[in-house]
Amino acid sequence: MNRDGTIILDGAGIKRALTRIAHEILENNKGIKDLVLVGIRTGGIYLADELVKILEEIEGETVTVGSVDITLYRDDFKGHAAHMPVGRTDIPFSVEGKNVVLVDDVLFTGRTIRAAMDALMDYGRPRTVQLAVLIDRGHRELPIRADFVGRNVPTSLKENILVRFDSGNHPVEVVLQKS
Amino acid sequence: MNILIKGGRVIDPSQQIDAILDILIVDGKIREHGTGLQAGKDCEVIDAGGMLVTPGLVDMHVHLRDPGQEYKEDIVTGARAAVAGGFTSIACMPNTSPVNDNKAVTTYIINKAKMQGLVNVFPVGSITEGGKGENLAEMGELKESGCVAVSDDGRPVANSELMRRALEYAKGMEIMLISHSEDLALVGEGVMNEGFTSTELGLKGISRVAEDAAVARDVYLAEFTDSPIHIAHVSSRGSVRIIRDAKTRGVKVTCETAPHYFSITDDAVRGYDTNARMNPPLREAADVEAVKAGLKDGTIDAIATDHAPHHLDEKDLEFNLALNGIIGLETSLALSLSLLRDGVLNAKQLVEKMSFNPSNILSLDRGTLQIGAVADVTIIDPIADWVVREEELCSKSKNSPFIGAKMKGRALYTIVSGKVVYRRQAV
Amino acid sequence: MGFKHKDILGLQDLSGEEIYLLLNTAENMKEINSREIKKVPTLRGKTIVNLFFEPSTRTRTSFELAAKRLSADTINISASTSAVQKGETLSDTARNILAMKPDIIVMRHSISGAHHYLAKRVSCSIVNAGDGAHEHPSQALLDMLTMRERFGRLAGLKVAIVGDITHSRVARSNICGLTKVGAKIYLAGPPTMIPQGVERLGAVTVCKTIQEALDGADVVMMLRIQLERQGKTLMPTLREYSRYFGLNRDLLGLASPDVMVMHPGPMNRGVEISSDVADGPNSYILQQVENGVAVRMSMLYHVSGGELPTE
Numbered sequence: 001m002n003r004d005g006t007i008i009l010d011g012a013g014i015k016r017a018l019t020r021i022a023h024e025i026l027e028n029n030k031g032i033k034d035l036v037l038v039g040i041r042t043g044g045i046y047l048a049d050e051l052v053k054i055l056e057e058i059e060g061e062t063v064t065v066g067s068v069d070i071t072l073y074r075d076d077f078k079g080h081a082a083h084m085p086v087g088r089t090d091i092p093f094s095v096e097g098k099n100v101v102l103v104d105d106v107l108f109t110g111r112t113i114r115a116a117m118d119a120l121m122d123y124g125r126p127r128t129v130q131l132a133v134l135i136d137r138g139h140r141e142l143p144i145r146a147d148f149v150g151r152n153v154p155t156s157l158k159e160n161i162l163v164r165f166d167s168g169n170h171p172v173e174v175v176l177q178k179s
Numbered sequence: 180m181n182i183l184i185k186g187g188r189v190i191d192p193s194q195q196i197d198a199i200l201d202i203l204i205v206d207g208k209i210r211e212h213g214t215g216l217q218a219g220k221d222c223e224v225i226d227a228g229g230m231l232v233t234p235g236l237v238d239m240h241v242h243l244r245d246p247g248q249e250y251k252e253d254i255v256t257g258a259r260a261a262v263a264g265g266f267t268s269i270a271c272m273p274n275t276s277p278v279n280d281n282k283a284v285t286t287y288i289i290n291k292a293k294m295q296g297l298v299n300v301f302p303v304g305s306i307t308e309g310g311k312g313e314n315l316a317e318m319g320e321l322k323e324s325g326c327v328a329v330s331d332d333g334r335p336v337a338n339s340e341l342m343r344r345a346l347e348y349a350k351g352m353e354i355m356l357i358s359h360s361e362d363l364a365l366v367g368e369g370v371m372n373e374g375f376t377s378t379e380l381g382l383k384g385i386s387r388v389a390e391d392a393a394v395a396r397d398v399y400l401a402e403f404t405d406s407p408i409h410i411a412h413v414s415s416r417g418s419v420r421i422i423r424d425a426k427t428r429g430v431k432v433t434c435e436t437a438p439h440y441f442s443i444t445d446d447a448v449r450g451y452d453t454n455a456r457m458n459p460p461l462r463e464a465a466d467v468e469a470v471k472a473g474l475k476d477g478t479i480d481a482i483a484t485d486h487a488p489h490h491l492d493e494k495d496l497e498f499n500l501a502l503n504g505i506i507g508l509e510t511s512l513a514l515s516l517s518l519l520r521d522g523v524l525n526a527k528q529l530v531e532k533m534s535f536n537p538s539n540i541l542s543l544d545r546g547t548l549q550i551g552a553v554a555d556v557t558i559i560d561p562i563a564d565w566v567v568r569e570e571e572l573c574s575k576s577k578n579s580p581f582i583g584a585k586m587k588g589r590a591l592y593t594i595v596s597g598k599v600v601y602r603r604q605a606v
Numbered sequence: 607m608g609f610k611h612k613d614i615l616g617l618q619d620l621s622g623e624e625i626y627l628l629l630n631t632a633e634n635m636k637e638i639n640s641r642e643i644k645k646v647p648t649l650r651g652k653t654i655v656n657l658f659f660e661p662s663t664r665t666r667t668s669f670e671l672a673a674k675r676l677s678a679d680t681i682n683i684s685a686s687t688s689a690v691q692k693g694e695t696l697s698d699t700a701r702n703i704l705a706m707k708p709d710i711i712v713m714r715h716s717i718s719g720a721h722h723y724l725a726k727r728v729s730c731s732i733v734n735a736g737d738g739a740h741e742h743p744s745q746a747l748l749d750m751l752t753m754r755e756r757f758g759r760l761a762g763l764k765v766a767i768v769g770d771i772t773h774s775r776v777a778r779s780n781i782c783g784l785t786k787v788g789a790k791i792y793l794a795g796p797p798t799m800i801p802q803g804v805e806r807l808g809a810v811t812v813c814k815t816i817q818e819a820l821d822g823a824d825v826v827m828m829l830r831i832q833l834e835r836q837g838k839t840l841m842p843t844l845r846e847y848s849r850y851f852g853l854n855r856d857l858l859g860l861a862s863p864d865v866m867v868m869h870p871g872p873m874n875r876g877v878e879i880s881s882d883v884a885d886g887p888n889s890y891i892l893q894q895v896e897n898g899v900a901v902r903m904s905m906l907y908h909v910s911g912g913e914l915p916t917e
Contacts, residue, residue: 069634072676072907073646073647085627085630086630086631086634086635086904086907087634088634089637090637118647122645123641123643373802375803375807377802378801378804378807379618379778379803379807380718381718381737381738381739381741382718382719382738382739383739384801450722451718451719451722451723495697496695497720498717498723499717499738
């Protein structure tokens with residue numbers, strides 16, 4: 001696989017996209033009251049942290065954020081083979097009656113989001129669940145759409161989208177790789 | 180039909196022969212040896228170039244399971260396995276059902292053995308009635324009926340007083356006593372050798388001293404009563420030392436070991452392989468070395484298989500529930516030939532341990548190629564490569580830890596009383 | 607790194623990395639046990655048979671709870687070994703169970719190696735819940751998880767194990783597992799209860815006295831003394847055993863000030879452990895029980911397979 005690929009979004013571009021998403025979230029939810037963000041492990045967690053920073057700058061108040069690991073909710077186990085490590089889920093607050101924005105880096109088949117929603121529901125009954133993604137690359141296999149999208153990138157199934165983070169887990173660039 | 184065996188390396192310890200010779204067999208007896216012998220009329224000629232020609236091999240410790248446990252083995256299948264392994268004579272242990280503690284059972288065995296007509300079968304009677312270790316069996320009648328020794332093999336004679344009297348009585352009847360020397364209290368519920376491997380596998384161990392202590396007792400009883408004794412299946416460094424010391428003192432003790440005790444260690448139990456379960460158990464590397472040293476210096480007189488067939492249902496079990504014992508008739512020769520290649524024994528010593536000595540211990544008129552002797556002969560290819568395959572074993576049971584193992588050397592012809600009872604088909 | 611074994615028969619078969627993987631997953635699974643809805647759908651549709659040939663309420667319920675929290679269907683079968691001796695062999699029993707199409711059999715058996723026997727003959731996964739005096743991997747893993755939570759590490763820990771090592775599957779699994787993650791093990795017990803060659807089993811030092819084993823220990827693991835087993839020839843009386851190898855508060859002073867006291871249970875209070883120690887501030891016996899469910903969830907999860915597509 002070509003490790004380099006085409007840069008479709010640089011650091012500044014990501015920052016602009018996230019800022020726009022933050023404003024849309026605030027507009028959609030009429031402020032940050034009862035708003036919580038939950039990042040999907042691992043890229044979504046970093047992006048959720050970025051969004052929280054922007055939201056807090058705009059509103060001047062703290063925003064609650066958690067993380068979810070969807071390994072135990074996946075629907076693609078099969079056969080006897082290697083099994084991946086389970087990551088930590090960290091939702092140390094009640095989601096009951098909250099407006100929850102799930103955050104992920106790339107929206108693809110929709111199966112990860114389905115798993116994340118199932119996981120979330122095991123923690124209680126949110127008032128609404130919304131979805132924010134940096135990239136929507138199409139090819140949905142489930143009836144799922146994002147409420148907030150950084151950029152729509154039409155792709156072929158042979159291509160791969162990679163969101164790169166630096167050592168401080170800040171997003172650096174988004175790359176389109178051809179296999 | 181007569182047989183001329185041409186150009187083989189003839190090894191006969193009874194005559195101190197180790198030379199390339201022809202051997203002529205006429206009317207079931209050895210007629211002549213020499214070079215350039217000519218085949219007469221009606222004479223099969225066997226080209227034995229590159230082969231070893233030895234007095235027929237003798238296995239003095241075999242369980243034929245007949246009568247009573249014919250689902251494991253019977254005299255016919257046991258005989259087929261024996262001749263395929265190069266044996267012309269076997270001694271069968273009395274722990275059958277019923278136990279061979281009387282003339283009727285002995286006679287049954289002898290008659291059935293005659294009917295199969297392959298291998299010489301020499302019954303061993305029991306020391307005590309029913310092998311129970313309580314009252315002496317009628318050793319006099321057993322001997323008269325054809326038993327060549329007495330033994331309670333499978334169990335020791337636990338009562339020391341009874342063992343003392345058994346030795347004295349057997350001496351009087353001039354019948355060899357074969358001791359299964361084991362201290363049952365020390366064995367306890369053990370299922371394998373006690374050592375690092377048993378610790379790792381969490382299996383209850385049988386300590387070496389369970390054998391050593393019993394061998395020491397038996398040797399001292401034999402010394403005290405001035406009786407001959409033969410110790411069966413020596414497996415531990417301690418028993419080798421005890422017997423070596425006893426021999427130095429002039430005690431009339433002989434002993435045997437089995438091929439598995441000088442070939443593999445208790446490592447074979449890893450994976451809980453029940454075909455590595457037998458009694459005495461497979462020991463450690465130091466014991467294997469001691470057994471080899473004992474063979475080399477003459478402390479151990481004989482190699483005997485302790486061929487112990489068991490049905491799959493008695494072996495295909497959790498380790499603790501499986502029965503003790505493995506078959507050995509068809510792998511003994513190849514395993515023993517490795518002693519030759521490894522320089523533990525020379526050819527003469529090997530033939531002593533597998534033919535001449537066991538024959539002498541049991542007072543059989545076998546184990547020799549002297550002119551006029553019964554023509555029991557084994558012709559051995561010492562370098563043939565083969566693999567032990569379950570489906571090719573003649574024994575009714577397949578309980579061997581060597582299945583799948585690569586072997587070197589095997590019997591090509593087994594000749595009993597001048598008749599070829601086994602010939603290996605060319606592949 | 608993934609987990610590549612069909613079965614978990616013992617820690618002897620696992621690498622240090624695999625042990626850490628099981629522990630990390632268990633640690634992350636503990637969170638599930640603190641939720642309001644203590645269930646994830648991971649093993650939905652899978653059938654797990656708990657096949658116990660020895661009575662054990664503790665381990666069986668812990669495995670059962672672990673299976674249920676992962677949404678598996680569970681069946682409990684208690685087969686007495688005596689029934690087996692009456693004629694039905696383990697392989698017959700297993701064949702009957704296989705007709706139920708289980709995905710995992712969690713088995714406890716009184717014979718060492720029974721699991722190896724079964725694993726060679728069935729296609730489903732076998733998880734060892736204790737075999738004879740051989741291994742008890744889930745117990746050792748939960749012990750290790752408890753130690754790691756307390757100290758943040760396992761490497762370099764000094765662990766004293768006191769009691770009948772010969773007959774203890776808990777000791778064997780802990781010796782194997784702890785050695786692979788770099789801990790040091792100090793064994794103490796009457797010589798009648800120390801098996802031959804045990805120092806070759808791992809990073810093991812055999813001590814003459816409990817005092818020697820406890821000296822500076824980070825962890826003290828007391829094994830249950832079973833009178834029915836050891837009563838015969840291995841020691842004179844429980845009273846004397848307790849006097850020389852029982853743990854009490856005075857002896858605990860020899861260990862590190864942070865020492866953890868552990869016991870696989872069930873305890874004989876006043877024999878191998880005094881109540882003031884069992885219930886004292888250094889006791890982690892209840893944490894062990896809590897961690898048991900998470901560790902068993904991790905084991906069931908990792909053997910239940912599931913090849914993740916690479917993304």
